[in-house]
Amino acid sequence: xxxxxxxxxxxxxxxxxxxxxxxxxxxxxxxxxxxxxxxxxxxxxxxxxxxxxxxxxxxxxxxxxxxxxxxxxxxxxxxxxxxxxxxxxxxxxxxxxxxxxxxxxxxxxxxxxxxxxxxxxxxxxxxxxxxxxxxxxxxxxxxxxxxxxxxxxxxxxxxxxxxxxxxxxxxxxxxxxx
Numbered sequence: 001x002x003x004x005x006x007x008x009x010x011x012x013x014x015x016x017x018x019x020x021x022x023x024x025x026x027x028x029x030x031x032x033x034x035x036x037x038x039x040x041x042x043x044x045x046x047x048x049x050x051x052x053x054x055x056x057x058x059x060x061x062x063x064x065x066x067x068x069x070x071x072x073x074x075x076x077x078x079x080x081x082x083x084x085x086x087x088x089x090x091x092x093x094x095x096x097x098x099x100x101x102x103x104x105x106x107x108x109x110x111x112x113x114x115x116x117x118x119x120x121x122x123x124x125x126x127x128x129x130x131x132x133x134x135x136x137x138x139x140x141x142x143x144x145x146x147x148x149x150x151x152x153x154x155x156x157x158x159x160x161x162x163x164x165x166x167x168x169x170x171x172x173x174x175x176x177x178x
Contacts, residue, residue, distance in 0.1 A: 036062025057178045060171040068169045071145060074116055075129065076161040078104040089161035091127035093153075100125055100155065100163045116163035124151040129162035 017034030027044040038059040045052050060066050079085025091102040099117035104110070126132055126144075131152060134143025144151060144164065151166055171177050 036060065036064075037066070037068075055178065057176060058169070058171060059176045060173055063173050065173060066171045068171060070118070070167045070169060072116060072118055072163070072165045073132065073139075073142070074163045076102045076104075076114060076163065078102060078112075078114060078161075079107040079110055086129075086161050087158060089159075090157040091155040091159070091161065091163070093125065093155055098122055098125075100127060100165060102127065102161060102163065116165055118165050118167050121167040121169075122165040123168055124166040125153060125155075126151040126164050127155040127159055127161060128152070129160035132162060132164040 014032075014034045017032055020029075020031040022029045022031075026047070027042060029043075030039075030041040032039045038061055040057045042055045043052065054072070056070065058068065058070075075082060075086075076089045076091075077085060078089050085104050085107055088104045088106045089102050090105065091100060093100055094115075097117065098120055099115045101113055101115045103113040131154060132142050132144045133139070137143045142164075143149075151164060169177050
């Protein structure tokens, strides 16, 4: 595996934070330590299941309770390219699991359904990329996170398709949440 530790700026720009990225057979691991929190994200695809799993562990090393939010974001492709299929993607929320499902009924070359889920812990969502990123927004500063507005729950057809799921967590001092 390759590993890299760096106290230098990262995409989330915490100059005093420590970061580590490691890749091994079938997985990637990302670690960050800053602001009294230790975060570990492990991503992998099981050999026998076409599902990408992202496992986030948050340890609160501070001496106080922390109120945190976690947001997952994906832009659906569901076709030969995102640009060709984005406006044909239709989405809906499963009432039982609260997972967000998406499919493109016009794409017979890549049939199937995709889904995004936070293990049922999501408290808000949207399938509208413009709502999440903003009119001229970017992944560096999604307007929904910058402003702090709650996601509307919008799903359906003819949206600029994405999945944005949010969860709010309370993490006691010394506790670990997964």
